[in-house]
Amino acid sequence: MKHVYTTNSSDETEALAAEIAPSLQGKIILLQGNLGAGKTTFVRGVARGLGIKGRVVSPTFAYEKIYGKGKKVVRHFDLYRISDNEDSLLEEELHELFSHTTDTILIEWPERLAIRPQTISGREVLSVTIEHAGEDTRIIDIQNENSEILTTEQIKEFYARYHTPFHVTQHCLTVANFAVKIANLLSRNGYKIDTDLVRQAALLHDIVRYVDFKNFDPDTWKFDYSTEDLHYWIEMRKKHAGRHHAAVGAEILHAHGFPKTAKIVAKHDFLSIETGFESWEEKVLYYADKRAKHDSIVPLHERLEDGRQRNAPHLLNTENSHALDEKVFALEKEIFHAIGMLL
C-alpha cells in the first residue's frame, strides 16, 4: 500500500486514521514526523476506527499504552524519551511481542530503536510519515515497509560506518552494475528475480572485506585513509579472525534488519558453489562477483585464477580446484542459457 493524503486539521487527521483503521488492524505501524506532526492524533483515529472507547494520549511515563480488548487491541508506543540502555531491553521485548501477538501496534519515534521492526517476519509493517506543510496542513504518506531496499545515501552510510575501503566500494559498484544487467535480462525472460535486492546485495557484499584480506597492507593502497579507518580495520580483523568476510558481512546486515540481503551476501564466498544456491539473486551475485576483478569485468577463467592466486595459492592447479571451477563454469552456462545466450 502506498498512499499520500493531505489533511487540514487534527480532526481531519483523526478522521482519516479512523477511516483506514480496518486496513491497519493487526499491522505494525511506524509513525514518523516531528513533534506536533500529529502522530498521537493518528493513533487516536485508529483506536476510534477500530471501535475502541477511551482517551488516547501519548504514553509519557511508560513507553506503552494498551487500548481495547480481544481482537481489537491497540498497543501504542512512544519512544521519544528512550535512553540507550533501555533501548536494548525494549528491543528484546518488541521482538518478542512482534512475533507473538496479532495486536495492532503503533510506534511513535521508531527511529529511536536500533532494530528495524520491518525485519520481524510474518508481520506487515507500514510507515506513516506526517509532514508539516504550513499552518494546520499535513501531508500523510503511508507506505508499505516490508521491502529492504535502502537509498544510495543509506548505502553510503553503511560504507562509512564499517569503513569500507574505497577500492572495495568501487569493486562493489562494478559487481552491482554487472549483476543488475544480468538480473534485468533474467526478468525479461520470465525468471523470478528481485533486481533491487540483487543491486543492494552486490553493493554491500564486501562491506567488511578487510576482515580476511590475506595481505593486509594499506600502505600499498592507492587511496587515502584515516588513522581511524586503520584502527577500525585492525580491530575488526582481530575480532573476526579466522572467519570469512561473507559470513561476517551477512551477520552485520542481519543485525541491522536486512535478512534477505544478508542471505544473498552470505552465499558469495567462493566455496558456496559446492553447496549450491537457493535463489536467482544468490546465483547472480555469486556469478557477477566472479566476473569482477577489482573494478573491471573480465572473463571467468581470468578472475578465478586471479582469486586463487590472491586467496588460495596452495590450491592453484589442484584437482579439487579444477572440480570447483567446473561448477562455476556450469553456473555461467546456466545463467547464459537463462538469459538466452546459449553456450
Ligand code: ADP
Ligand atoms: P505528535 O504526536 O506527532 O507529536 P500530536 O498528535 O500530539 O503530535 O499533536 C499534533 C498537534 O498539531 C495538535 O496540537 C493538533 O491540534 C495540531 N494539528 C494541527 N493541524 C493538524 C493536522 N492536520 N493533523 C494533526 N494535528 C494537527
Ligand code: MG
Ligand atoms: Mg505524540
